[in-house]
Amino acid sequence: MRAIWKGSVSFGLVNVPVKLYSATESHDVSFRQVHAKDGGRIKYQRVCSIDGEEVAYADIAKGYETEDGEMVILSDDDMADLPVTSSREIAVEKFVPSDQIDPMLLEKSYYLEPEKTGAKPYALLRQALLDADRMAVVTVALRQRTTIAVLRVKDDVIVLQTMMWPDEIRKPDFSIEGGEVKDAEVKMATMLVDTLAGDFDASEFEDDYAEAVQELVKAKIEGGEIKRTPTSTKSSGEVVDLLAALQKSVQAAKDSRGESDGTEKSAKAAKKKPAKKSAAKKTAKKKAS
CATH class of the missing domain: 2.40.290.10 (Ku70; Chain: A; Domain 2)
Incomplete structure (x- = not known):
């Protein structure tokens, strides 16, 4: 730490x-909004709601909205006085x-x-x-x-x-009606409490939703259901770049020896599939962590 x-x-x-x-x-699962067609990430522009124009960061200020909807603009000098x-x-x-x-x-x-x-x-x-x-x-x-x-x-x-x-801390603004209970019902409820009584052990509980998402993503990766985009996973970048460099080196060596282009295509086809699988595995590990 x-x-x-x-x-x-x-x-x-x-x-x-x-x-x-x-x-x-937090180990909460997070998703990105992407284009379903090609997996590209969705970007959002900073657009003014009044004139519809995109606003530069330098022109963005802090505003405090009053209860009646009026906006009070606070400058950097105002913030400095707080x-x-x-x-x-x-x-x-x-x-x-x-x-x-x-x-x-x-x-x-x-x-x-x-x-x-x-x-x-x-x-x-x-x-x-x-x-x-x-x-x-x-x-x-x-x-x-x-x-x-x-x-x-x-x-x-x-x-x-x-x-x-x-x-x-908010106060509840509702009332509970019809809460009268009978002695027999209280006795039965108490018996249920006693039946389920025990000591708290956090290790007994698991985040099954997060685990299910990770398994689903892993299955899709292993099944080849991934989208390759220009900004695809950083974890696989080094593998892809290294493979490309090796392929170029092999081709350069073959060109210098005058070997046929068919051999090059065959080598690329043989190497392409395992390389993609290796990158996918790294992606799965990155997302699972």
């Missing part, structure tokens, strides 16, 4: 120099009981690794959190914006989890 941020945790007069690592990564911070401090504001943190507030997770000089105070903070069964509510500046977060311990490592602001 590569550290994405360096700073220090401060609580009281104790300062713990740390590195921040992203603790999660409160931002480059502080490298994770400041502990207070230690709160763990059950007071609503899981809905938690957002992204990061691992905290101590610098060599901070190993002892890091261990001290970790043990204090465990013994008190509390989380540390902190403020931290990430991407030049101050946000609130919590520190907690997971597998002997202190984890920082950023939090949403309270007003970002």
